[in-house]
Amino acid sequence: MNSKIIGRIGIYAFLAVSTAFFLIPVYIMVTTSLKGMPEIREGNIFALPLDPNFSAWFKAWSSACIGMACDGIRGGFGNSLKIMVPSVILSVALSSLNGYALALWNVRRAELMLGLLMAGAFIPYQVLLYPLVIMTRTLGIYGTLPGIIAIHVLFGLPVLTLIFRNFYASLPTEIMKAARVDGAGFMQIYWRIMLPMSPSILVVAVILQVTGIWNDYLLGLIFAGRDNLPMTAQLNNLVNSTFGEKEYNVNMAATILTAATPLLVYLASGRYFVRGITSGAVKG
């Protein structure tokens, strides 16, 4: 009995430390963003704000200076949305169709395709940056919105296709046979039978893509072009500017604002996320 209690204590101690590891930085970010600069200069970063207010947040959103422009990071927010929404829709749609085809139809050289997809999913994308720059430039989409969207879709496809393929491969094959005997074709089966069975895995894919694309910095910086810089790139420009005083409260607020979107998506659908992962893995 005693050893059990000690074990419990150990578990909770470990959990508390792990939680603190992630929560302390969040705590510092939130408190600092609510302080004024004089208070921050005193250096008590763990102290609660004496006079909490959101002025730094408003400044970060709409009037902080990034380079010459003093419009805050709201422009970046819009850019990120413009990049993310079509990228997520396109990559999820294409990869679910891909996964369905690979899992349930006799695709010639499907094994080879899967092998290539695995490779595609695990090659670090930095390796491909230079060739991709050349390719997009040749196609005339370098530094444009369609360019960055195409890049995100391409990088999303391998992993998402694998996820969808595994999900569809776990469904009972007889459903597929029944639909074929019923006379349905490739798209009819996909649209009317398979897609209605996949909401959980769709949620998983959407969350993965929203998080990945929103948090992306490097691809956005390289391929989006000056007018479409995503929020992450603008955040970096704001935080790393060497001009004038470092406004830690504004920086913290801008960071929280940037991280808020994937966080909200996750909080709203985390339940489905967990359910989707397990149902894809074990359910028949």
Added chain:
Amino acid sequence: MSELNIVNLSKRFDNTAVFENINLSVREKEFLVLLGPSGCGKSTLLNIIAGLESPTSGRIEIDGKDVIGLEPKDRGLSMVFQSYALYPTMTVRGNMSFGLQVAGLKRSEIERKVEKAATMLHLTELLDRKPSQLSGGQRQRAAIGRALVRDVSLFLFDEPLSNLDAKLRSQMRGEIRRLHDTLGVTSIYVTHDQVEAMTMASSIVVLKGGVIQQHAEPQTLYDEPENLFVAGFIGASPMNILKGRIAIEAGRPVAACTGFQVDLSRYRFKAPPVAGQEIALGVRPENVCFGEAGGTSNTGVMARIDYVEPLGADTLVWTKVGDEAMSLRVDPREARLDRQTVPLHFDLDRLSVFSRETERRL
């Protein structure tokens, strides 16, 4: 309503043959059962007929037209699956309408056909339920309904009853058979359950290891199994097999076994019996009786009673003849468990004789 011919059909996966050179004809309105143990290739054969898998070589003709290479929908057939394979996100109505919608029928016509099939299968109350809200038997009826609404000339059943419990299974057996009699649609039914095969089929094909063992009507299959495998596979308790040799005594063939002889003069040999040939003598449990029969039919078999299995309507008595097991199906009042050695006799009109070398019926 349709006739099916399978000609020299072979299927190989890599280099293992599932079956080779299968030839089979299914007559119009027939209810053909493909019966065999698991792994005998019966489901693969059905999938190939359906067009869900392609054969390595051979022809399949439906009403004289070669259908190899045609999609399932172009073969004019529908199929019922073991796992029911209902579309889980659709209601029963949706499941039944799907094929018709895909075929581009008018809404009113779909409605009419679904209602008609639902009435026939007592599904009307369940039309707006999802498969997850149905019991096993109801799901199976919905799956049959889905096969039924489409005007097809061939029904394929892939072990449709094996997920049901025993009582429901015997009820559904009757329902499927009645449907077949009403609609008269040619049906091919795959099962590993010999009771299903015997009760439903108008003819049975026994498959083993990808080879057709026998194709006959149920009673013929039971009475005159073509080989030792069929003899052992058909029948709730298998046929008793006794080892012996052919002898000719006073011009009449007899089976000489250890310790006794069985008169074979009433057995219809396919070829004249040869003295000394090693045989296996097959006797169904219900064709064995206690006691000595008079006259020439007395076989002089002595058996030691081992144990009994009461089955309700009758009782199976297991005995030992020499060191070979022998079962008798007797009236429960006749059953005895006194571990005595008693005489038995056989119904000499109901014997089967197999060659031990080829395992085929002589």
